[in-house]
Amino acid sequence: MKQRLTLPSKKISLITVATALFFLTCGCQTIKQFIPNDEVARFGTDRKYTDLNYTGDGNFTDYGRKAGILRFVLDLGAVDLTEASVSKFELKGLPEVEFVCYLRVDHPLPTLGKPKDFEAGDLMFGMSLEDENGTQVFSEKAPLQKWTWSGSVGAPKSDLYTRKTIFTPKKGKVYYIKLKNKEGNLKAPRAEILIMGGGWKAF
Numbered sequence: 184m185k186q187r188l189t190l191p192s193k194k195i196s197l198i199t200v201a202t203a204l205f206f207l208t209c210g211c212q213t214i215k216q217f218i219p220n221d222e223v224a225r226f227g228t229d230r231k232y233t234d235l236n237y238t239g240d241g242n243f244t245d246y247g248r249k250a251g252i253l254r255f256v257l258d259l260g261a262v263d264l265t266e267a268s269v270s271k272f273e274l275k276g277l278p279e280v281e282f283v284c285y286l287r288v289d290h291p292l293p294t295l296g297k298p299k300d301f302e303a304g305d306l307m308f309g310m311s312l313e314d315e316n317g318t319q320v321f322s323e324k325a326p327l328q329k330w331t332w333s334g335s336v337g338a339p340k341s342d343l344y345t346r347k348t349i350f351t352p353k354k355g356k357v358y359y360i361k362l363k364n365k366e367g368n369l370k371a372p373r374a375e376i377l378i379m380g381g382g383w384k385a386f
Contacts, residue, residue, distance in 0.1 A: 232278050239275035239357070241378075254381035255280065259360075262286070264306060264371030267364055274358040274378070282380035284310060284348040284360065286327075289372040292334045292341040303371035304328030309363035310348055314356055323347040324363075342377070 237243040241259040248254075259272050286308065290301055297304075309324040323345050330343040352358060362376065 235276070235278055237276035239277075240272040243276075248383065250382045251384040252382040253379045254383075254385075255282070255379065257282075257378040259376040259378065261373065261375045262362055262364070264288075264303060264308070264364060264367060264374050265369050266367035268367070269361070269363050271359055271361045272376075274352070274360060277352040277358070278381065279352060279354045280381040281349065281351045281385065282378050283344050284312070284350075285333075285342040285344050285377045285379065286310070286330070286374055287340050287342050287377050288327075288374045289339065290341050292332055292336055292338055294336055297328060297332055298341075301328070303368040306368040306371055307365055309361075309365070311361045311363075312350060312358055313361075314353075314358050320350050320358065321347045 231248070232245070235245065237257070239257075241257050244256045244258070246254050246256070255278060257274070257277070262268070262270065290298060293299075304327055306327050307324065308327055308330075309322075311322040312320040314320060325345065327343060330345050332341050332343055334340065334342045360376075360378075
């Protein structure tokens, strides 16, 4: 005697599908609540800067939320180390992340420590920062041989900084950075001022 195979009705199938979709949706919502910012979850704990609007001096570049380090780069241009000079720049609209103020020189970064063939090591270079109210944020003045040399080993340029040239701007505040080269050194290489910071790895 043959047994008759009973197929599920369309009504039952639709109920099953609807139930599955309900639990799938609830599950996704449950998982989503544990992700602080699901739009950037793939790139770490990066933040969104929807109101970022830099209007100060120099050329400001945002390399985007995928940048692990040095997302924001402010290029203030060249500085002449061969003669005495004083310059001042306005920083307006920086995001609230930690920045490092660098003096980038056209000299290869040594494999270890500071270079021994850098002929302008005794050049006294000053860098200071104050806010819109005249409050000093930092002040550095030291011979270049005392600065920390950083960058990529073997690169044609090196980024010089000290612990004092690091700061985190407050949102909405205007800052002024002052550079002072008292005497100059004819053996000094070409140089420029860069302010860099941010990136999802930096938080």
